[in-house]
Amino acid sequence: MTNSINFSSKIALLVEDNEMNVMLFSIFLRRxxxxxxxxxxxxxxxxxxxxxxxxxxxxxxxxxxxWGDEMARIIRKLPDALKANTPIVALTASVExxxxxxxxxxxxNEVLQKPFAEQQLVDILIKYLCET
Numbered sequence: 132m133t134n135s136i137n138f139s140s141k142i143a144l145l146v147e148d149n150e151m152n153v154m155l156f157s158i159f160l161r162r163x164x165x166x167x168x169x170x171x172x173x174x175x176x177x178x179x180x181x182x183x184x185x186x187x188x189x190x191x192x193x194x195x196x197x198w199g200d201e202m203a204r205i206i207r208k209l210p211d212a213l214k215a216n217t218p219i220v221a222l223t224a225s226v227e228x229x230x231x232x233x234x235x236x237x238x239x240n241e242v243l244q245k246p247f248a249e250q251q252l253v254d255i256l257i258k259y260l261c262e263t
Contacts, residue, residue, distance in 0.1 A: 142168070143166070143186065143187045144167065145168070163256065172197070173197035180209075219241075220239070221241070
């Protein structure tokens with residue numbers, strides 16, 4: 132159950148341009164005690180990544196100017212190995228099989244299709260944020 136999981140030492144970057152989705156994710160992340168920062172586009176996200184450490188990146192695919200998969204390619208080429216290997220979860224309303232392959236090739240670890248159940252997000256966070 133989500134109440135027994137403590138992510139309070141973790142920090143996420145949420146990259147999302149839709150205010151309603153930001154509000155929804157904020158509720159989920161706060162409920163899970165995850166600290167987080169929000170960027171509304173990939174350019175701002177890359178600046179935040181330059182200046183901060185994140186344990187996970189949750190990004191919409193369809194962002195203004197630079198899409199989430201393009202941002203993932205840039206992140207994977209960063210000289211800082213810790214930042215370059217940060218888990219990236221794509222958030223998207225539609226996933227076509229060719230797109231999924233492209234996202235994985237770009238360096239995205241998981242794809243969470245919207246709308247999703249809160250437990251699906253929890254399961255992904257456990258997978259990438261909990262020590263095994």
